[in-house]
Amino acid sequence: MSTALPVATPAEVRREAGRLFRRHRTTLTVALVVHVLAAGAGLAGPFLLGQMVDVVTGSGSAARVDVLAAVLAGCIVVQALLTRVAIRRSLVLGERVFAELRETFITRVLGLPLSTVERAGTGDLVARTTGDIDALSRTVRFAVPEILVALVTTVLTLTAAVLAGPLVALGAIVGAPLLIAGTRWYLKRARAGYLWERASYATINGTITETVDGARTIEALGLGDMRVTRSDDDLREAFAAEKRTLFLRSVWFPTAELAYVLPVVATLAWGAWLASAGHATAGQVTAVVLYMVQIVDPVDRLVSWLDELQVGLTSFARVVGIANVPPDRTPSGAVPSGEDIAAEDVRYAYVEGQDVLHGVSLDLAHGERLAMVGPSGAGKSTLGRLLAGIHPPRMGRVDVGGVPLVDLDVDRLRREVVLVTQEHHVFVGTLRDNLALAAPSATDEELLRALAAVDASELVEALPDGLDTVVGSGGHQVGPAFAQQIALARIVLADPHTLVLDEATSLLDPRAARHLERSLSAVLSGRTVVAIAHRLHTAHDADRVAVVEGGRIAELGSHDDLVAEGGAYAALWESWHGSSAPADAR
Numbered sequence: 001m002s003t004a005l006p007v008a009t010p011a012e013v014r015r016e017a018g019r020l021f022r023r024h025r026t027t028l029t030v031a032l033v034v035h036v037l038a039a040g041a042g043l044a045g046p047f048l049l050g051q052m053v054d055v056v057t058g059s060g061s062a063a064r065v066d067v068l069a070a071v072l073a074g075c076i077v078v079q080a081l082l083t084r085v086a087i088r089r090s091l092v093l094g095e096r097v098f099a100e101l102r103e104t105f106i107t108r109v110l111g112l113p114l115s116t117v118e119r120a121g122t123g124d125l126v127a128r129t130t131g132d133i134d135a136l137s138r139t140v141r142f143a144v145p146e147i148l149v150a151l152v153t154t155v156l157t158l159t160a161a162v163l164a165g166p167l168v169a170l171g172a173i174v175g176a177p178l179l180i181a182g183t184r185w186y187l188k189r190a191r192a193g194y195l196w197e198r199a200s201y202a203t204i205n206g207t208i209t210e211t212v213d214g215a216r217t218i219e220a221l222g223l224g225d226m227r228v229t230r231s232d233d234d235l236r237e238a239f240a241a242e243k244r245t246l247f248l249r250s251v252w253f254p255t256a257e258l259a260y261v262l263p264v265v266a267t268l269a270w271g272a273w274l275a276s277a278g279h280a281t282a283g284q285v286t287a288v289v290l291y292m293v294q295i296v297d298p299v300d301r302l303v304s305w306l307d308e309l310q311v312g313l314t315s316f317a318r319v320v321g322i323a324n325v326p327p328d329r330t331p332s333g334a335v336p337s338g339e340d341i342a343a344e345d346v347r348y349a350y351v352e353g354q355d356v357l358h359g360v361s362l363d364l365a366h367g368e369r370l371a372m373v374g375p376s377g378a379g380k381s382t383l384g385r386l387l388a389g390i391h392p393p394r395m396g397r398v399d400v401g402g403v404p405l406v407d408l409d410v411d412r413l414r415r416e417v418v419l420v421t422q423e424h425h426v427f428v429g430t431l432r433d434n435l436a437l438a439a440p441s442a443t444d445e446e447l448l449r450a451l452a453a454v455d456a457s458e459l460v461e462a463l464p465d466g467l468d469t470v471v472g473s474g475g476h477q478v479g480p481a482f483a484q485q486i487a488l489a490r491i492v493l494a495d496p497h498t499l500v501l502d503e504a505t506s507l508l509d510p511r512a513a514r515h516l517e518r519s520l521s522a523v524l525s526g527r528t529v530v531a532i533a534h535r536l537h538t539a540h541d542a543d544r545v546a547v548v549e550g551g552r553i554a555e556l557g558s559h560d561d562l563v564a565e566g567g568a569y570a571a572l573w574e575s576w577h578g579s580s581a582p583a584d585a586r
């Protein structure tokens with residue numbers, strides 16, 4: 001089941017944007033002032049041209065025209081220089097703000113509770129880290145500076161037009177109602193449209209990722225057509241969402257274009273009448289009409305970047321929304337007073353109202369080996385994850401040394417309990433980097449000792465550059481057994497007192513598994529171990545066995561006691577023992 005990650009409300013988006021602007025207030029003010037100066041220099045053009053018209057149509061001298069032309073040329077040069085400085089400052093500001101946003105986002109994503117990520121599915125998160133961050137990048141780097149510049153230029157141009165010919169400039173008003181009405185109509189609908197579009201991209205992403213991840217299963221079960229149909233449905237949804245936003249743009253853009261071309265025509269006609277009636281000079285009309293022509297460019301940019309801003313704000317809402325995920329643990333600073341693990345009346349649900357653990361209590365003494373057995377879906381893995389502090393219980397508590405696991409910060413928790421699964425990711429980087437994840441300050445000797453402890457010394461010696469060999473995707477190929485040994489070496493380095501093993505060696509071929517179990521037993525020595533057992537010899541060798549059935553511990557005791565009791569475990573043992581070589585059991 002997938003539950004989408006939260007999206008920030010418009011008020012939260014405004015608050016976050018306000019915070020960003022406040023933090024960069026000084027740089028922003030400097031950039032804006034330079035933009036205002038550049039725009040101001042640009043505005044001298046129509047005014048000076050108007051003056052020239054008046055000089056030519058009046059009785060002015062040619063020398064005066066020359067002076068005006070020289071000033072005009074000077075203004076153009078100053079405008080070009082100031083514009084360059086202004087654009088540079090805006091871009092640097094955009095880059096800085098975007099870098100900050102990206103870092104905050106990544107920190108928040110890495111701090112997300114695992115259960116939330118699992119519930120939301122990877123599609124949504126991947127879409128937010130890729131598509132939404134890209135859209136946000138365009139907005140912060142280009143749209144915000146462009147909008148600010150266009151806004152400043154528009155206001156200044158209008159002011160200049162009013163100053164050059166107040167009466168003539170009245171003609172510009174005709175475009176305003178159309179522009180305001182069209183923009184309000186668009187803005188009211190744009191957020192919902194773009195949110196729909198972004199969510200549909202996330203769904204496409206999720207389906208594709210899932211299809212690639214499960215390619216073998218899909219092929220084995222012949223589910224190809226089903227996945228294609230599902231992708232088609234996702235694409236249809238995205239197509240519908242894109243059609244909706246396209247429709248919004250197709251109404252708004254032409255309306256806006258009409259709204260900013262109208263003033264040019266209106267001021268020309270209205271100005272011509274005013275001039276003929278003697279209420280304005282030809283120079284004033286020239287200047288105002290030129291300002292109206294000049295204003296088309298900033299208003300046009302304003303309109304198109306405002307659309308980009310809608311896309312960006314939608315992405316910003318999705319990125320900021322990550323912060324709304326409530327934390328699943330609050331480190332209290334309490335320090336465990338021992339190494340015993342105790343679960344008390346633990347209940348847990350993946351889906352609200354559907355508990356998969358129904359009040360489990362369990363005490364583990366330090367150094368004890370407990371095996372968990374039971375039918376598929378009984379809740380063994382879930383209980384294992386709760387005992388390792390991955391998920392907080394819905395009710396009840398899981399403590400280490402008297403402190404709830406969810407009261408410990410993640411670094412401290414991993415020094416107490418670690419979950420070992422069959423999923424062993426080798427990160428792109430050197431072997432040293434991969435190991436140092438568990439102990440950043442470990443020396444090379446310590447790293448090599450950890451590898452030796454898991455029987456991996458020979459494998460490391462065979463690597464071209466030893467600890468410096470780049471492994472992971474695109475680097476030196478590391479087989480599944482070695483990957484698992486790297487993971488085990490990380491455990492040796494992290495040195496937790498308790499381990500929860502969930503199918504740690506079940507995916508490997510038997511020869512590799514036997515070899516790994518030797519490595520594993522070195523890691524297990526001296527630690528408390530909870531092993532989710534698929535091969536019953538693990539249970540046979542454990543100090544105690546917990547039989548999990550239907551989200552409860554149905555039986556708990558030593559192998560011999562449970563066999564003697566003749567219950568579910570005894571039946572399981574009997575059927576396994578009967579069908580398996582007895583030698584395996586020892």
Ligand SMILES: Nc1ncnc2c1ncn2[C@@H]1O[C@H](COP(=O)(O)OP(=O)(O)OP(=O)(O)O)[C@@H](O)[C@H]1O
Nearest residue numbers: 001118350351356375376377378379380381382383
């Ligand atoms: N991520 C999840 N989201 C929703 N339900 C889940 C999730 N993981 C497990 N469950 C459900 O919780 C119940 C217990 O599952 P769990 O994996 O803990 O059982 P298990 O005993 O470990 O089974 P197996 O031996 O097959 O791994 C099952 O009904 C399972 O469908």
